[in-house]
Amino acid sequence: MTKKLIGQRVLRNEDPRLLTGQAQFVDDVEIPGLLHAAFLRSDHAHARLLSMDVTAARQRPGVVAVFTAEDMGDDWEPGPPLVSPPPTAKDVLFYSRRQVPLVKGKVRHAGEAMAMVIAESRYIAEDAVEDIVVDVEPLEAVVDLEKALQPGSPLVHDDLESNLAAHLFQKKGDYEAARRQADLVLQRRIVIDRGAAAAMENRGIVAQWDEKSQHLTVWDTTQAPIPIRNGLASRLGLSENQVRVIAPFIGGGFGPKMMMFYAEEMVIPWAAMKLKRPIKWIEDRRENFYATTQERGQIHDVEIALSRDGHILGLKDVFLHDTGAYDPYGLTIPLNTQCHAMGPYDIKNYSTEVSVVFTNKTLVTPVRGAGRPQGIFVIERLLDAAAKELGIDPVEIRRRNLIPADAFPYEHGIIDQAFSPLILDSGNYWPVMQKALEMIGYEKFVREEQPRLRKEGKHVGIGITPFIESTGVGPYEGARVTVEASGKIHVATGVGTQGQGHFTTFAQVVADQLGVAVSDVRIVSGDTAEFHWGTGTFASRGAVVAGNAIHAAASIVRRKVLELASKELQTPQDELELEGGMVRVADIPHKSISLSELASLANPLRGAVVPGTEPGLEATSYFGPRYGATAFGVHAMILEIDPETMMIEIKRYVTVEDCGTVLNPLILEGQIHGGVSLGIGNAYYEKLHFDENGQLLNASFMDYLIPSATEMPRIEVGHMETRSPLNELGTKGVGEAGTIPVPALFSQAVEDALADRELEILESPLSPNRLYELWSRKEAR
Amino acid sequence: MRIEGLYTFDGPREDLWELLRDPKVLAACLPGTQSLRQVGEREYEGEIGVRVGPISGAFAGKLSVTNEVPPASSTLTVEGKGKVGFLKGVGNIELTDQGQGKTLMKYTGEVQIGGKVASVGQRLFDSVSRGMIDQALGKLNEMLQARIASR
Numbered sequence: 001m002t003k004k005l006i007g008q009r010v011l012r013n014e015d016p017r018l019l020t021g022q023a024q025f026v027d028d029v030e031i032p033g034l035l036h037a038a039f040l041r042s043d044h045a046h047a048r049l050l051s052m053d054v055t056a057a058r059q060r061p062g063v064v065a066v067f068t069a070e071d072m073g074d075d076w077e078p079g080p081p082l083v084s085p086p087p088t089a090k091d092v093l094f095y096s097r098r099q100v101p102l103v104k105g106k107v108r109h110a111g112e113a114m115a116m117v118i119a120e121s122r123y124i125a126e127d128a129v130e131d132i133v134v135d136v137e138p139l140e141a142v143v144d145l146e147k148a149l150q151p152g153s154p155l156v157h158d159d160l161e162s163n164l165a166a167h168l169f170q171k172k173g174d175y176e177a178a179r180r181q182a183d184l185v186l187q188r189r190i191v192i193d194r195g196a197a198a199a200m201e202n203r204g205i206v207a208q209w210d211e212k213s214q215h216l217t218v219w220d221t222t223q224a225p226i227p228i229r230n231g232l233a234s235r236l237g238l239s240e241n242q243v244r245v246i247a248p249f250i251g252g253g254f255g256p257k258m259m260m261f262y263a264e265e266m267v268i269p270w271a272a273m274k275l276k277r278p279i280k281w282i283e284d285r286r287e288n289f290y291a292t293t294q295e296r297g298q299i300h301d302v303e304i305a306l307s308r309d310g311h312i313l314g315l316k317d318v319f320l321h322d323t324g325a326y327d328p329y330g331l332t333i334p335l336n337t338q339c340h341a342m343g344p345y346d347i348k349n350y351s352t353e354v355s356v357v358f359t360n361k362t363l364v365t366p367v368r369g370a371g372r373p374q375g376i377f378v379i380e381r382l383l384d385a386a387a388k389e390l391g392i393d394p395v396e397i398r399r400r401n402l403i404p405a406d407a408f409p410y411e412h413g414i415i416d417q418a419f420s421p422l423i424l425d426s427g428n429y430w431p432v433m434q435k436a437l438e439m440i441g442y443e444k445f446v447r448e449e450q451p452r453l454r455k456e457g458k459h460v461g462i463g464i465t466p467f468i469e470s471t472g473v474g475p476y477e478g479a480r481v482t483v484e485a486s487g488k489i490h491v492a493t494g495v496g497t498q499g500q501g502h503f504t505t506f507a508q509v510v511a512d513q514l515g516v517a518v519s520d521v522r523i524v525s526g527d528t529a530e531f532h533w534g535t536g537t538f539a540s541r542g543a544v545v546a547g548n549a550i551h552a553a554a555s556i557v558r559r560k561v562l563e564l565a566s567k568e569l570q571t572p573q574d575e576l577e578l579e580g581g582m583v584r585v586a587d588i589p590h591k592s593i594s595l596s597e598l599a600s601l602a603n604p605l606r607g608a609v610v611p612g613t614e615p616g617l618e619a620t621s622y623f624g625p626r627y628g629a630t631a632f633g634v635h636a637m638i639l640e641i642d643p644e645t646m647m648i649e650i651k652r653y654v655t656v657e658d659c660g661t662v663l664n665p666l667i668l669e670g671q672i673h674g675g676v677s678l679g680i681g682n683a684y685y686e687k688l689h690f691d692e693n694g695q696l697l698n699a700s701f702m703d704y705l706i707p708s709a710t711e712m713p714r715i716e717v718g719h720m721e722t723r724s725p726l727n728e729l730g731t732k733g734v735g736e737a738g739t740i741p742v743p744a745l746f747s748q749a750v751e752d753a754l755a756d757r758e759l760e761i762l763e764s765p766l767s768p769n770r771l772y773e774l775w776s777r778k779e780a781r
Numbered sequence: 782m783r784i785e786g787l788y789t790f791d792g793p794r795e796d797l798w799e800l801l802r803d804p805k806v807l808a809a810c811l812p813g814t815q816s817l818r819q820v821g822e823r824e825y826e827g828e829i830g831v832r833v834g835p836i837s838g839a840f841a842g843k844l845s846v847t848n849e850v851p852p853a854s855s856t857l858t859v860e861g862k863g864k865v866g867f868l869k870g871v872g873n874i875e876l877t878d879q880g881q882g883k884t885l886m887k888y889t890g891e892v893q894i895g896g897k898v899a900s901v902g903q904r905l906f907d908s909v910s911r912g913m914i915d916q917a918l919g920k921l922n923e924m925l926q927a928r929i930a931s932r
């Protein structure tokens with residue numbers, strides 16, 4: 001048998017198309033007679049809509065239509081819930097308020113879509129937007145999470161008693177009892193602020209209704225084309241088979257492009273049907289800042305109880321989570337935070353209580369990390385504080401608390417984001433941490449280099465942060481694998497692709513089963529006409545869930561290939577091998593038959609077949625895990641701070657990931673690099689500034705800083721493999737791993753670099769300004 | 782956003798007060814003013830063109846003057862909106878006789894901005910508003926001296 005392709009650094013199948021500009025993105029779709037849409041968006045964060053006069057806009061030459069909520073009549077309805085609502089149970093409160101297609105009655109965040117203009121060109125549409133005269137009564141905006149819950153606060157949703165969107169309490173063990181036995185109890189208030197996903201490609205939609213065939217085609221920058229197809233069909237009164245949603249190449253997803261049912265996603269296809277004309281809308285960057293979902297805002301009041309020797313006895317967290325103006329994504333993010341606030345540690349007593357808060361800000365839905373970075377930030381900051389209090393080395397205090405290898409599967413006794421029991425399926429944590437310590441040279445740095453550099457007056461610090469990442473969640477994905485008459489393989493799966501290298505990793509999985517070259521496997525993803533069962537690309541689940549579905553389908557096709565070849569070659573199956581697109585008899589290499597010939601034989605044009613025969617060498621299969629696999633990793637960094645400017649230079653950056661079986665180390669490293677880049681942004685650059693009126697003050701890349709090449713360190717990536725027992729390939733996800741620990745790690749290293757001032761960082765993101773403020777408040781020791 | 786500052790005029794307080802009550806003078810002083818009409822006792826409506834970094838556009842709005850204590854102090858309320866956003870502000874001016882024909886103006890105010898001008902122009906709004914105020918007060922001082930000279 002040939003060398004296995006899984007685990008090889010195979011170059012990406014999709015790159016030649018992407019790098020030569022031949023890949024199709026939504027904005028590349030051109031259709032004769034295409035119209036263009038632009039949206040009027042609210043300047044106010046909170047206001048009552050009194051009237052809107054669109055007469056002048058409608059009269060502008062080139063304008064085809066202008067729609068307001070009123071014009072939608074009975075077709076106006078809020079979007080669907082995007083995840084299952086939480087179970088009705090004791091300790092769970094949840095008020096569902098979903099985003100609306102166009103504002104009716106009241107504006108709930110700045111940038112909310114109020115009217116849509118359809119015109120012959122985007123220029124005309126934009127000009128016509130300015131013709132619309134809007135009369136609103138501005139209302140006091142709900143911005144601050146704590147004030148939002150105070151009696152007398154203005155209400156985001158007038159029909160609710162308060163701005164509380166949800167409340168959830170979970171516990172394991174008995175925190176109060178643990179606290180009584182503790183030698184040290186630390187209380188901290190930790191504040192995490194909002195950031196943007198800032199994908200390179202903004203959102204975009206093209207919708208085409210074909211009146212003659214009664215068929216709707218939608219090109220959408222979505223991570224989840226199948227739920228969008230099903231939802232559109234239901235909203236528009238069509239059969240699911242009358243709607244085709246294509247998610248072509250997408251310039252980055254990062255969460256906000258999930259099955260969102262954004263206003264534009266609802267109204268563009270609707271208008272295309274109304275007008276019987278194709279319509280395109282491409283989001284501009286400013287719209288992306290207002291109208292594309294964001295994340296991370298939380299305030300934690302947290303308490304940790306420890307023994308003198310640094311063992312965690314218990315953890316108690318009470319926190320607020322900002323959901324923005326609506327909460328279509330349910331409790332996914334705060335549940336992730338609850339599940340990650342225990343980190344990779346063996347914590348027996350835990351109490352966690354979240355209040356989800358409506359505010360007059362852009363909607364909050366998962367952004368790469370999705371509540372996990374906040375949880376990790378909380379526990380890691382507490383452990384650093386405890387290490388200092390107890391005089392224990394920060395690595396040692398972590399080692400003492402890591403879940404031991406023999407404790408897996410480790411059941412936590414609380415529920416996860418799918419409302420299933422939180423179980424960590426597998427892991428071997430300490431060796432991963434040891435590898436990271438070795439790679440960064442922890443001992444040598446702390447004993448020799450740091451003291452020497454400090455003597456030279458340099459502010460250098462080191463950090464090391466372990467973390468878990470729940471990945472590969474259900475419910476399921478599927479795939480169809482076909483050997484075509486050419487002998488090449490066609491694979492269709494439902495998940496969309498946004499740059500993850502699916503066309504390569506999935507091809508490797510198939511190529512291993514069918515003995516073909518990776519380049520001979522063609523993957524089609526994100527087109528509901530090709531495959532229409534599944535959910536989408538999110539929660540670091542592509543390689544795990546779709547990957548295993550593809551593996552299962554390819555295994556069945558392999559069996560079919562071997563059965564047919566065995567008959568044709570008159571050789572038992574166990575003497576056959578698949579290699580180079582051929583099935584060969586192991587000992588007699590010239591006795592062989594190609595996949596191409598077998599595919600033709602499996603699809604005869606004349607003659608009789610045995611009743612019950614299925615044509616072709618094709619199989620469709622599905623995979624759904626019992627629960628999500630949990631990956632582990634450790635990041636370490638050494639940085640130097642210039643206390644004059646508070647600019648930071650990252651001298652070393654090391655990651656060691658254990659995401660189970662590595663399908664392609666090259667692609668894995670790419671995922672890590674991208675994730676770390678967002679993490680560095682979250683730690684030191686990227687913060688959305690809202691003023692007290694709910695106005696976003698830095699809605700452009702002039703003012704909202706994302707790390708560029710000059711801020712990115714060289715990243716050294718190490719791997720360890722603890723296979724997941726939950727799926728055949730043994731994979732765990734890694735899509736969000738790069739991002740999750742970075743703010744926690746960064747804070748640890750910054751504190752270490754500025755150790756002469758006993759700085760304690762309890763907020764994220766920092767910035768040079770903010771760090772200077774914190775630093776200058778402390779006296780030098 | 783808070784706005785505050787001091788400006789010394791080269792003329793007596795009473796003359797300055799008179800000028801401040803004349804809408805034609807105000808229109809001439811405020812940079813970018815396209816029109817200013819008196820619509821009430823001390824209420825005006827008008828349009829003003831503003832440029833803040835990459836954002837430029839006209840604001841249409843109202844200006845009203847209240848709490849007048851001649852010739853010492855008054856309150857100005859501005860409300861405007863346009864294609865690039867909206868603006869609301871309340872400010873107080875106090876005039877103090879400095880002797881030797883000089884008058885000190887102390888101004889304080891709170892301005893709220895929203896929309897494009899806030900989200901993209903925020904970084905520059907402070908310096909732009911400061912520039913506009915300085916320009917307006919400079920022009921007003923010129924007109925004050927012209928008024929004195931013409932007597």
